[in-house]
Amino acid sequence: MNLCRPYVRLYRSVHAMASPPSFQAFYPFTRLNRLLEGSPPGPSPAPDGEPVLLSLGEPRHRPPAFVAGALADNADGWSRYPLPRGTPGYRRAVADWLTHRYGLPANAVATGGALDPEAAILPLPGSREGLFFAALATLSAGRDAPNGGGKTKVLLPNPFYHVYMGAALAAGGEPVLMPASAESGHLPEPEALDPAVLDQAALCYFCTPANPQGAVADTARLKRLIALARKHDFVLAFDECYSEIYTGEAPAGALQAALATGGGLDNVLAFHSLSKRSSAPGLRCGFVAGDPRLIEKLDEALRVGGAGVPLPVLAAGERLWRDEAHVAENRARYQEKFAIAERVLGGRFGFRLPAGGFFLWLEVGDGEAAALELWRHGGMKVLPGAYMGADMPDGRNPGKPYIRVALIHDAALVEAALERLAVILTNRKSL
Ligand SMILES: Cc1ncc(COP(=O)(O)O)c(C=O)c1O
Structure with missing residues (x-):
């Protein structure tokens, strides 16, 4: 068989x-x-x-006890539909966390900055939904796509988190598998693909720390990838949902690398979640941050088909992003x-x-x-x-x-x- x-x-x-x-x-x-x-x-x-x-x-450690309190204190929100872009408080907590975690310059998260919380941060019910919608938003955007539209290929690591493949196929894309084995340091190498394939790529999924191998891309590698994505004009969706579980140094992040490269956050999306960081996979709370043009496209798609994050969950999430203990x-x-x-x-x-x-x-x-x-x-x-x-x-x-x-x-x-x-x-x- x-x-x-x-x-x-x-x-x-x-x-x-x-x-x-x-x-x-x-x-x-x-x-x-x-x-x-x-x-x-x-x-x-x-x-x-x-x-x-x-x-x-599925993380089995218990989330902190204050989560239950935050949900109860904000119970009024259960009778409201989630707001598509969440609350200013949640977006600000995320911006502060990103600034602190990745040593981002303070002007990046100021109004009008590259990571302005009003334009560059979107709450998500866990990273999965956002990763899935990234393909729908990128491929279905047609002529309006930030990268000009008409591109069909979706680059993904092999092995892969199944959502990348599902999203590529659901969006009518053409998956291109990039082997991530011992020879490539257990990370995929988009640089190794034919430039003609890269020109046709609409989207590339890149997971760091990688599931399943646990490999982490360093800043130099992230910068090279971002430069490649900009050269061939595809969207880089960095899945960083394991970023807070590590054995040595804290992994570098894509937003940090993008800002250090110059060119703002062009072509870059970074997905994060409280599922692993706070051991709260049932809370369904995370975010995507990055290129405001892409955030806009994702927001449009999520308004049509996404679940949104309930207001009490956002209140609990805000507290979790503000706590490192x-x-x-x-x-x-x-x-x-x-x-x-x-x-x-x-x-x-x-x-x-x-x-x-x-x-x-x-x-x-x-x-x-x-x-x-x-x-x-x-x-x-x-x-x-x-x-x-x-x-x-x-x-x-x-x-x-x-x-x-x-x-x-x-x-x-x-x-x-x-x-x-x-x-x-x-x-x-x-x-
Ligand atoms: C690589 C990877 N990305 C994303 C997710 C989605 O997690 P969540 O939607 O709970 O944030 C998972 C969950 O297992 C995962 O392994």
Whole structure:
């Protein structure tokens, strides 16, 4: 059984596609469930014996208690529709956070500055919706598109967060996959694409820290990318939703790099979220900041099809962006788990301490076979790397040798799970 086939067909036929794509064909968790169905889980390392879910990147640390208070204090807002651009207080909190986090010049966030909160910041119900709408807004803008319109290609890393592919296809775009494997430092290289392809690109998704590999682009790389996007006039959508979870230095950001390059925020959008930073994935609160022309286009699209962010949520979000103590605490908990992972797995299974994010990206030969064995023998669900990737034109899926392991549970359970995982993977051949 080759579960990659439907996706391969989807990718190869994308140019000739007459009907909408099957989103399930590349939705990793449907593919994982299909792989495991019919196989009962083995004894799990969890104290309650239930299967341990290490497949989904769902933060499980608790958000700070003041979130509940902020929601309750602003309960009047539940009977109002969300405002498309949110509240001035939320946009100002975001601008202050960006200024502090990335050392931006104060004049950037002043009225009329490159990052004027009224023109360059838009609240989002999590980064996902904004990332999805970025393709719709960029490709459907036609002649009105800031980059002149008529471009159809959407550049995305391979492996990729499934929303990039879904958005590209939903917008009628033509996905162009950029391999992000060990040879390229686990980051995609738009510079390596044919200049003619770059000229036809409307949009490029770039995730840093990268999901799944945890690689981080430094400022020099970000500047090169921005210069490339401006030269070929495509939109760069930087997915920075893991920016606050890191093991060493705080990752550089696209807005900072753009402002340092000159040219304001032209061609750049940066997506952020409280889901990972504040461990609040259920709150649905984030933002996009960047080129005001692109923000305008996104705003127009989101007014038509977006959910908006409810006013009580914006009030809670405002408080979260203004508090760093809980973020430091959250980050320290992940760092503790990475230290455990390094102790248990270091030197084996291609273990690499990721610079950012909360995933292990382990090289295990055949990720699909390993995931099945970990389920059958250890009651643990991990994601085969191939399910986040797709075949390149040469038939190679760069995710195939890997599994992605999300370190979302408490340290004791992570330690027990990784120890068990190491035993199963070591004994694989004899199973
Ligand atoms: C790479 C990446 N981008 C964006 C998101 C979306 O997160 P949210 O919509 O909760 O901000 C996720 C969530 O898992 C992700 O892994």
